[in-house]
Amino acid sequence: MDNSEAGRQLIGGRFELIAPLGSGGMGTVWRARDIALHREVALKEVRPPDPATAAAQPALADQLRERAVREARALARLAHPHVVTIHHIVEPADGAEGHPWIVMELVKGGSLYDRLASGPMPVAEVLRLGLDVLSALRAAHAEGVLHRDVKPANVLLRPDGSAVLTDFGIAALHGSTALTSTGVLIGSPEYIAPERVRGAEGLAASDLWSLGMLLYVAAEGVHPLRRATSLATVVAVLDEPIPAPVRSGPLGPVLERLLVRDPVARPGGEELEALLRNASSALGGATPVTPPVALGQYGPPTPPPPLPPAPGSNPYATTVPVAAPAAARRRPVLIAGLLAMALAGGVAGAVKWLPDGDTRGGDAKGGASPAASSAGPNPSPSRTPGRTPGLTPKASTPPSGAPVDPPKGTLITPANIRTAIEAFKQQTGTTTFVNMRIYDDYVITSIPTAPGARTVDSWQYRNGAAKRSGPAGTVKDGDPLIDMAKVNWDALPALLEQSEKDLGVPNPTSRYINVETWQDGTPSMRPYLSDPYGQGGYVLADTDGKVKKVYRN
Template sequence: MDTGESGRRLIDGRFELVAPLGSGGMGTVWRARDIALHREVALKEVRPPDPATAAAQPGLTDQLRERAVREARALARLAHPHVVTIHHIVEPAEGADGHPWIVMELVRGGSLHDRLASGPLPLAEVLRLGLDLLSALRAAHAEGILHRDVKPANVLLRPDGSAVLTDFGIAALHGSTGLTATGVLIGSPEYIAPERVRGEEGLAASDLWSLGMLLYVAAEGVHPLRRATSLATVVAVLDDPIPVPVRSGPLGSVLERLLVRDPAARPDGARLERLLRDASTALGAGPGAGSGAAPVAGPAVPAPYGQYGPPTLPAPPPFGPGPSPYAVTTAPLPLAPAPRRRPALIGAALAAVLAAGAVGLVQWLPDGTAGSRDDAKGGSITGPTATATATATATATATATATATTVAAAPSTGPKPNTPKAGAARGSLLTPENIRIALEAFKQQTGTTTFVDLKVYDGYVLASIPTGPGAETVDAWQYRDGAAKRTGPDGTVKDGEPLIDMAAVDWDALPGLLEQSKKDLGVPNPTSRYVIVEPWMMDQVPCMRPYLSDEYGRGGYVLAGIDGKVKKVVPS
């Protein structure tokens, strides 16, 4: 082994290893000194896996080597101020043992993941962050490179606050051979775009979804779709409504336009840049400019060892796994079933979810407990958590009320919403009687009970309904508090997918199906439950899928026909 004058290990006769910065499944990142140019750099050592792992996955060692080289080449093509700079790559000789080393700039600041451990960012910083990262992604996309893993741990912050995108290790290069096995999920579950879960690749819009989710977390301080397990999170990415942002100010409308399940409906890079700049202008013109988020308890101090964090790592906060780009890897996950589109505009329908779910959101914070799915949990909460919960609930309620007022005041060319009637649904909507009341309310407004899909929660119902007989376009509707209301466009009807007459579903079988689901999934006391009715992705046959989970993250879903007969049980 070569050593320098200081006795430290030398790589390629030039790079003197000083200290490890962090490690993970793809190796170790070192702080090093380039003795030729007298500067500090970061070296990524791509170690082969341990013998047991290598034996269990033949070819993994070669795959990791090729991935490392591909990352270096991808990054080297991007001479951009918001993309980490690659200086050099050290490859082992042909046929020789060893592994590659990637030599890159040492960014003297912490990761965004570390920074968010102190709380959400001020809104002005979030908007600057969004513009920095968007410019990096647009440069990458122009070179035919998709990042596929945009998340806080892969964003470094320079001392001046500017952002640097790194870790293109699973980036997709146009025309390159894929390095991942068919049928596995690549990327972090919290930030992966829903179409990627469904197996659709090659879309720049997917990176923009991930960016939108990152900005949501940075502004709101919580991840809207993170659940207790990775599989539950993937299901949420596909299925669950995204709560309306409550502290994002003018960024909120941008997030609502960006975080839609249909990638074709998202703004492209150029349009998104204009929206972010307009939001920045609006923030600067409004009262309290630049203070879109509450102050945090002391800013994070940039790490003296660079971007990768210390070898001893804290527990992951609620916005995603891993405190540094290379400290934690994401295990491949099986693909989850693909639901149809979800409403593009959330609207006032989630006011109850924001208010009632504030306790659950606060309990996702790193206090040693797991959070629930959508509903607030009972029990006694005292101290700082109780204060935070009360504040979050008040904020959510006030914002949701303002949102509902805005929606009600806005002019509409569509049908007028119902007003609550004496016969409106009362209590949980997950009963045959109340579901039929909701369907009748939808029918009064649209003239039909034949929908693309239907989602029934305890507190509200969401439906995707064609805009007319034989129409290809679809609107999103909600039923809440006895009223049916259109909330916005919801894409188009996909070829080959049948519409479902929701009145023909055997709703009388639902109570028994829910009880059977509790037994089959081992969840006697679910804290979250909802039912989806839509064509099953594998055979396009209409189905009912109850989803249940408890406060420990146990649960899953049951696949049943619209007659209520169970076909398959899928625990998480």
């Protein structure tokens, strides 16, 4: 740091420090003045926030310096209205003491983290936010840059409400060498994509998962996978169910398409933009114009082949765009692996996160607002489990080909589920599905494209109509399917009541039923129930409603 004759603190002989804006794991961000160009800028001071951290991790200073250079290079490639502009980097002279400073555009507005401290955002604002951040990510991906830490603290809001993506300090550049050692997770646990936890890097789809989770938190006012510790959060990210959105309106189906654990099944950037614009149109709001993305030197990053599944499991077996984990059977293996990490590195290093520059200093929080995390969705009368007042169940399934009237009340009743199955049958000619998930307002299923086919389509049932959503991947030869017409749906109301008691969730605010083949090769029904605090779990039962096991969060 230099001192001028007037006693001002100058960085690089040019940038006068005014006041700190915030601090985090990477150091402090300052408001500063460029005395050469007479404008205000933001300066990121890249160093450990306290001497104790530096003493405990002697190599951290060098690593942070490399990260600062990486961020500067990443941002220098991008000239985009929704990506923070980098002006300059000040590095200490060779052999001299000191640390780097990144000189950036000063965005005169708070972060999304700050905004969410006052509660969820209107859906129209969330859709605009999503389009802005997606536009920034598509521009970055086109230049071979993956952000890898999309979260509310790294999204700034201009006074006009537009969003700016910042903090590319842990971005992955095309052809660059990783800065972290094997087994170290980079990013914030609540927003990291599940495939990255498993070790798959280089996927643009991972940034889109993080964006989807950010939009979920912004619209719903609660993070669906936040747990008491970072380790528990990582386990939740890997395979715990994501409650269906209840406040998101037309954004809800987009989130369900996006927050799937198979990265191949997620919509790409172009498709996601179309989905967000359609949702905005459905809401009746004007869709903001986002500048087109020009392909850069490297073009969109090419995803590597999927990771091999863990022994005895298939991590990406279910590619249906649903919230529930398709592989709860992997949970013991995954937990064992994470515990092995904890035992090898000590309790404090069970899940090691690089400093992330969060101005709120909450690695375990991942930049989400504590106020937002505690604001759960309001219970709805239509969500009283197992009961639909005023609804008279039908005695049997309507004859094939008969008109299907839109159901009344929740879909989680025997009669309404049978009505949905009949609607699927009229469109596909079969009641034999790979799986099915039933929510209060809609049903999602995956159905083979033809008898004996390995290819599978995703279908949705909403408002009395069954519609194809798109391809949902493949199944292996010999994989068991389920004839949904033979499931004992009449046992469901009693199973739901038993699940409420067994899980200790008498008034769930989120619930759905997952019907698919269990790890032992037998068909199963699994009711998932949770309250606004994420407490709950699921009950494993056979298709006659007999409970086999209870899994609590």
